[in-house]
Every structure is written in structure tokens, then in C-alpha cells.
Amino acid sequence: MFAPGQExxxxxxxxxxxIQASQTVRSAVAGAIMLYLSPFAVDFVKKFL
Structure with missing residues (x-):
């Protein structure tokens, strides 16, 4: 597209x-959500035990 002679x-x-880009974005968003929620999950487990 930008380079001459490129197929x-x-x-x-x-x-x-x-499809690959969509999966990458979804996994990055899921990872960000999990990282955001992990301190709350750890606090919940500490209070539960």
C-alpha cells in the first residue's frame, strides 16, 4: 500500500x-479489567477468611 512493489x-x-486484531483488543481489555478488580478480590478473600 505504501511501499512501491508491495503485493x-x-x-x-x-x-x-x-480477527486477530479483534482478539488482541478483547484480551487486552479483559486483562485491564482483571488487573483493576484484583485488589478488590484480594481484599474480599482476606475478609472472608
Whole structure:
């Protein structure tokens, strides 16, 4: 696209890249939520025990 002579990606390759990017974003969001909630979970377990 930006480099001369670079080959074009097929529709399947573009779709695979979109799926991979979507999974990466979802796992990053899930990890951020888990990291945010982990101190609350540790405090809950300490109070429970």
C-alpha cells in the first residue's frame, strides 16, 4: 500500500488480520479489567477468611 512493489493482501488475509486484531483488543481489555478488580478480590478473600 505504501511501499512501491508491495503485493496486495487477499480478502482472506485481511479478514484474518481483523480477527486477530479483534482478539488482541478483547484480551487486552479483559486483562485491564482483571488487573483493576484484583485488589478488590484480594481484599474480599482476606475478609472472608
Amino acid at each position: 496486495q493482501l487477499s480478502k482472506e488475509q485481511i479478514k484474518a488480520g481483523e
